[in-house]
Amino acid sequence: MEMISVALPKGRLGEKVYAQFKAAGYPCPSIEEENRKLIFENPEAGIRYFWVKPSDVAIYVERGAADIGVAGKDILLEYNPDVYELADLGLGKCRMCVAAKRDFREQADRVLRVATKFPHIAGRYYASLSRDIDIIHLNGSIEIAPILGLSDVIVDIVETGKTLLENNLEPKATIVPISARLIANKVGYKFKHTKIGELCCRMEELSQKGQACHD
Ligand code: PRP
DSSP: OOOEEEEEESSHHHHHHHHHHHHTTOOOGGGGSSSOOOEEEEGGGTEEEEEEOGGGHHHHHHTTSSSEEEEEHHHHHHHOOSSEEEEEOOOSOEEEEEEEETTOOOOTTSOEEEEESOHHHHHHHHHHTTOOEEEEEOSSOTTHHHHTTSOSEEEEEESSSHHHHHTTEEEEEEEEEEOEEEEEOHHHHHHTHHHHHHHHHHHHHHHHHHHHHHO
């Protein structure tokens, strides 16, 4: 049987994503066992899953190590991988925001110092506003930067808003809404078109149902 290989984002989002694959008819009992393995397959369902770091999913898919995968729109916007974006799964919803200390006031005559894990998204956003910025590229705990005076603002993901609140920061603008997307390798999609197409339809159906439940 033709196998579809799927790069899943390790972590909280990945658990929800796998649950949706399972509900769509692509279960893999071995992935549900408590262990440290990273590759799982169910030949009967024609599916093989890999757990990878969320920010690496698009690399596996772009280079064809996985036929399909699930990546956040933030990663797709930041790295612009050469893949097909097949569906919005409606999972992992959050937004890319500009945030700063509550008392921060814009000074248009000064270069704005922006700390972020997403330099391309931040760069494009401020270019669209014709605003000169100095990007400070960090890898995590971005919220610390304005508190310590390393930056004026941050560009980061906000989900519940709790991290900002607990660090005395607040969102100042929303750049773009984010959610998990089903992506496909361009060549794999051509050769496994029927199977990937069917999988995509079933996943979309479930996303719409999930959406209806949340509305
Ligand atoms: C993300 C983001 C914020 C937090 C927002 O971090 O960078 O820190 O989640 O969530 P909230 O609005 O619900 O508080 P993540 O957990 O992905 O880890 P990171 O520190 O590596 O960025």
